[in-house]
Each structure stands twice: as structure tokens, then as C-alpha cells.
Amino acid sequence: MSQIFSPPWWAKNPHIQTILPVLTKVDRPVLQRERLELADGDFIDLDWQGTPEAKQPILVIIHGLEGSAESHYARRILAASKASGLCAVVHHHRSCSGELNRLPRGYHSGDTEDLHCTLQHLKSHFPNNPLLAVGYSLGGNVLIKYQGEQQELSLIDKAVAISAPLQLGSCANRLEKGFSKVYQCYLIKQLQQKMHGKVAKPELSTLMPINKHDIDSLTTFYAFDDKVTAPLHGFDGVDDYYNRASGMPYLSRITKPILVIHAKDDPFMTEAVIPAREQLSQQVQYELHENGGHVGFIDGGSPWRPRYYLEKRILNFLISLEKSPC
Structure with missing residues (x-):
């Protein structure tokens, strides 16, 4: 109905x-x-x-x-x-x-x-x-x-x-435009904080696809998903992740x-x-x-x-x- x-x-x-x-x-x-x-x-x-x-x-x-x-x-x-x-x-x-x-x-x-x-x-x-x-x-x-x-x-x-x-790719693109960037910034900062927490752990730091110095440079979902989400979860880059996970x-x-x-x-x-x-x-x-x-x-x-x-x-x-x- x-x-x-x-x-x-x-x-x-x-x-x-x-x-x-x-x-x-x-x-x-x-x-x-x-x-x-x-x-x-x-x-x-x-x-x-x-x-x-x-x-x-x-x-x-x-x-x-x-x-x-x-x-x-x-x-x-x-x-x-x-x-x-x-x-x-x-x-x-x-x-x-x-x-x-x-x-x-x-x-x-x-x-x-x-x-x-x-x-x-x-x-x-x-x-x-x-x-x-x-x-x-x-x-x-x-x-x-x-x-x-x-x-x-x-x-x-x-x-x-x-x-x-x-459609994850189109959504990531939308969040890079206009006021929507505010939402992206808010969420990316939370993701970055968790990544900093993980690389600070000796048992995890060498297993992470990124080091602590580069985390804060990932300021868009596209960049974060390409350098962190995709490699950590078995995808061949960000586009493969967006295609297979949508x-x-x-x-x-x-x-x-x-x-x-x-x-x-x-x-x-x-x-x-x-x-x-x-x-x-x-x-x-x-x-x-x-x-x-x-x-x-x-x-x-x-x-x-x-x-x-x-x-x-x-x-x-x-x-x-x-x-x-x-």
C-alpha cells in the first residue's frame, strides 16, 4: 500500500x-x-x-x-x-x-x-x-x-x-559537492579516528594498509575507500568495492x-x-x-x-x- x-x-x-x-x-x-x-x-x-x-x-x-x-x-x-x-x-x-x-x-x-x-x-x-x-x-x-x-x-x-x-559510487561523488561535504567531513573524521586507534596498536600497525602519517590526508570517501576499505576487505580498489558492494x-x-x-x-x-x-x-x-x-x-x-x-x-x-x- x-x-x-x-x-x-x-x-x-x-x-x-x-x-x-x-x-x-x-x-x-x-x-x-x-x-x-x-x-x-x-x-x-x-x-x-x-x-x-x-x-x-x-x-x-x-x-x-x-x-x-x-x-x-x-x-x-x-x-x-x-x-x-x-x-x-x-x-x-x-x-x-x-x-x-x-x-x-x-x-x-x-x-x-x-x-x-x-x-x-x-x-x-x-x-x-x-x-x-x-x-x-x-x-x-x-x-x-x-x-x-x-x-x-x-x-x-x-x-x-x-x-x-x-549505488555507492554515485553517493560518494555526491558527498564531495556543496553542503553535502559537511556530512562527508563529519563521518570521515570518525573513520580517521578509528584508523588512528588501530595503527597505534603494535599488533595491528604492520597489518594496516596505511600508516598514521597518511590517514588524515584521506578526506573523501573515495580516497578512504580506495586506500583503506577496499584493501582491508579483499576488493581490487575502490571501484571494485563500489560495484560489488552496492x-x-x-x-x-x-x-x-x-x-x-x-x-x-x-x-x-x-x-x-x-x-x-x-x-x-x-x-x-x-x-x-x-x-x-x-x-x-x-x-x-x-x-x-x-x-x-x-x-x-x-x-x-x-x-x-x-x-x-x-
């Missing part, structure tokens, strides 16, 4: 839609951390809200680049999940839970293996509980790619992807229900992320809105207490809201 999102007059600017939610986070949820040890000797952290009852769905939340359970969108969906009686767990990408991961490698936009490990872990402990998922930005791209790769074997029954950068080709292969939401005015993206009808499988429901910014979608309230479209739409798509509390 097609939905209509309409921003208030004061939130039609895409940068207001993108920035204001960061400045108006909801209260921090009470979460229980679980550390998942990986086969390669590394770890990822899962943050739980509630304990699922028998056969109760579990919502898996997949955050975006340099996000976490602390991200504004994660806090809001956690609050909405709690209010609706839905148990939820945040899947943290490596190094995003507040502690550097142990290996030189980190995470990237096409990293579906770690997500699969989390899902297998959940299924092993809760085999009769349906798994639902929502992915934001980079996490949305990972989710789409995973669903397209796994098809009927996917452990996720139903999913939602928000503001996914489905989610767009996987939309046609998805065999389980998924809702994909984009905004035309998203300052992280270009029209290249908007799929044509023939690129979508019958299980993909696509919503393209004129406004919304990047993971914004403020639909009312006031600048001091904005109200949002996303949480209502996500939960209405994934599951009935009439659930008993965890």
Missing part, C-alpha cells in the same frame, strides 16, 4: 530533515549487551531490548555508517518497538559499539557475513521466533544485499530499508517482503539510487518521497519536538502493533 509522507512547512529543507533528528534524540533506552564471538577471532556486540517470548517476532536493527544503538533513528525505533510490545536487538558493525574490534578489518557497505552470523546466532537461540529487520543508510544497503544473496534461504522474514545508498543489483533477486524508502532530496544521494520498476522483484515495495532528507522524514510536531513518519511506517509494514509487552 502506497503511503503519503508530507513534511511540515518548517521541515521541507533536506538539511533540516537530516540534521534536526540528530539534535533531538529521544531518551536513551535500557539495553542489555551480548557479545558475539566470531570465527575469525573478532567480535560484534548486540544490544537487546526485552527478551522474546515463545514465537514472538524479534526486530533486528542494522545501523548506518558510524552509527550505533545511540543513533537517533535507533533510539526512536527502539522506543516505538517497546511501546508496541516488540522485542528488538541492535546489530553493531565491528568497532561501532564503543570498542575497537580486534582485527585490521572493520565493516563496509556490502558486509553481509557479519549480519548472517548475528542472524544464525538468533535462530540458534530462538528457532521459533520470526526475525524482522530494519536497516538504515549503510545498514539498509547491507540488508538489501543480504536478502538478495540469500533469497529463500534468508533468515529474515520481512524487512525495511531506509535511505539505502544503493545493493541495487540485488533488488531484483529478493524473494521475501521488503519495503524500501527513499527521499528525492536526500543530500547523501543522487537519482542513481532510484531503481526502475523492472529492477524490483515482486517482493519489493518501493516508496519514493519528494522530501525526507537522509533518515529524516519529520512529519509534524515542532522544531523542538519533531514527530516522525518512519517508526509508524516501519512497524505497520513489519507487524501488527497489537502485541503484549516483553
Whole structure:
């Protein structure tokens, strides 16, 4: 069913839609951390809200680049999940839970293996509980790619992807232009800080593809992905990474229900992320809105207490809201 999102007059600017939610986070949820040890000797952290009852769905939340359970969108969906009686767990990408991961490698936009490990872990402990998922930005791209790769074997029954950068190369190019450079600078500084942390570790420094003196020169995503992301994760340069990790080709292969939401005015993206009808499988429901910014979608309230479209739409798509509390 097609939905209509309409921003208030004061939130039609895409940068207001993108920035204001960061400045108006909801209260921090009470979460229980679980550390998942990986086969390669590394770890990822899962943050739980509630304990699922028998056969109760579990919502898996997949955050975006340099996000976490602390991200504004994660806090809001956690609050909405709690209010609706839905148990939820945040899947943290490596190094995003507040502690550097142990290996030189980190995470990237096409990293579906770690997500699969989390899902297998959940299924092993809760085999009769349906798994639902929502992915934001980079996490949305990972989710789409995973669903397209796994098809009927996917452990996720139903999913939602928000503001996914489905063509990574065009998105990297967009972030080098105009006001969008502000977002790039903010995120690159966080990535650089983590790289400095890794090269400072004697056991990792000689394994890194870059030394501490060159990290700060990587001021664009294209440069960072070429010198760091690609070599650390087995890609033959940045273009190979962007081609192989982009989610767009996987939309046609998805065999389980998924809702994909984009905004035309998203300052992280270009029209290249908007799929044509023939690129979508019958299980993909696509919503393209004129406004919304990047993971914004403020639909009312006031600048001091904005109200949002996303949480209502996500939960209405994934599951009935009439659930008993965890």
C-alpha cells in the first residue's frame, strides 16, 4: 500500500530533515549487551531490548555508517518497538559499539557475513521466533544485499530499508559537492579516528594498509575507500568495492517482503539510487518521497519536538502493533 509522507512547512529543507533528528534524540533506552564471538577471532556486540517470548517476532536493527544503538533513528525505533510490545536487538558493525574490534578489518557497505552470523546466532537461540529487520543508510544497503544473496534461504522474514545508498559510487561523488561535504567531513573524521586507534596498536600497525602519517590526508570517501576499505576487505580498489558492494543489483533477486524508502532530496544521494520498476522483484515495495532528507522524514510536531513518519511506517509494514509487552 502506497503511503503519503508530507513534511511540515518548517521541515521541507533536506538539511533540516537530516540534521534536526540528530539534535533531538529521544531518551536513551535500557539495553542489555551480548557479545558475539566470531570465527575469525573478532567480535560484534548486540544490544537487546526485552527478551522474546515463545514465537514472538524479534526486530533486528542494522545501523548506518558510524552509527550505533545511540543513533537517533535507533533510539526512536527502539522506543516505538517497546511501546508496541516488540522485542528488538541492535546489530553493531565491528568497532561501532564503543570498542575497537580486534582485527585490521572493520565493516563496509556490502558486509553481509557479519549480519548472517548475528542472524544464525538468533535462530540458534530462538528457532521459533520470526526475525524482522530494519536497516538504515549503510545498514539498509547491507540488508538489501543480504536478502538478495540469500533469497529463500534468508533468515529474515520481512524487512525495511531506509535511505539505502544503493549505488555507492554515485553517493560518494555526491558527498564531495556543496553542503553535502559537511556530512562527508563529519563521518570521515570518525573513520580517521578509528584508523588512528588501530595503527597505534603494535599488533595491528604492520597489518594496516596505511600508516598514521597518511590517514588524515584521506578526506573523501573515495580516497578512504580506495586506500583503506577496499584493501582491508579483499576488493581490487575502490571501484571494485563500489560495484560489488552496492545493493541495487540485488533488488531484483529478493524473494521475501521488503519495503524500501527513499527521499528525492536526500543530500547523501543522487537519482542513481532510484531503481526502475523492472529492477524490483515482486517482493519489493518501493516508496519514493519528494522530501525526507537522509533518515529524516519529520512529519509534524515542532522544531523542538519533531514527530516522525518512519517508526509508524516501519512497524505497520513489519507487524501488527497489537502485541503484549516483553
